[in-house]
Amino acid sequence: MTTARRDAVRQVLADCESFRSAQDIYADLRADGSKIGLTTVYRALQALSDAGEVDVLRTDDGEAVYRACRTEQHHHHLVCRDCGRTIEVEGPAVERWADAIAAEHGFSDITHTVEVFGTCRECAAKTR
Known part of the structure; x- marks a missing residue:
């Protein structure tokens, strides 16, 4: 995955205060004209999580949501x-x-x- 796509996901998370799902992040990127795929968003989130740059938690219904660490x-x-x-x-x-x-x-x-x-x-x- 290119760093540019990971940076795009990082920026979406930096711009919001609440936890967001991968689908929410994907929708934001697509609405801004990005051609990024949902699989790429998931890979970027995993890489950012592994690097300790994002927090991940599970909602009551088991969905993983993400937020940039402060x-x-x-x-x-x-x-x-x-x-x-x-x-x-x-x-x-x-x-x-x-x-x-x-x-x-x-x-x-x-x-x-x-x-x-x-x-x-x-x-x-x-x-x-």
Whole structure:
């Protein structure tokens, strides 16, 4: 895959605040006149994810969604179910718990994923 196509996918993600599906990214690129294919978008997202440039999470229905990392530090996400607004958060208590539970059971070289979903203040205000 050419770097130009990966850069195009990177730019779409840099321009948005919320997590986006590969299909959403593909649609944005096509609407802007790109001839990129959906398979190429998936490959670019995988490469960017492998490089640690994008965060990936699974929605409630199992779909992978992507977002440009705002920090290079290990982090978790607080995600609004309604608008998709996402805030990167640290979780020192989660880190300590993961290390302790792994050690308790004799595990090493652990990784973990923690995402917190809710309704942001603005979306909650709209429903009142």
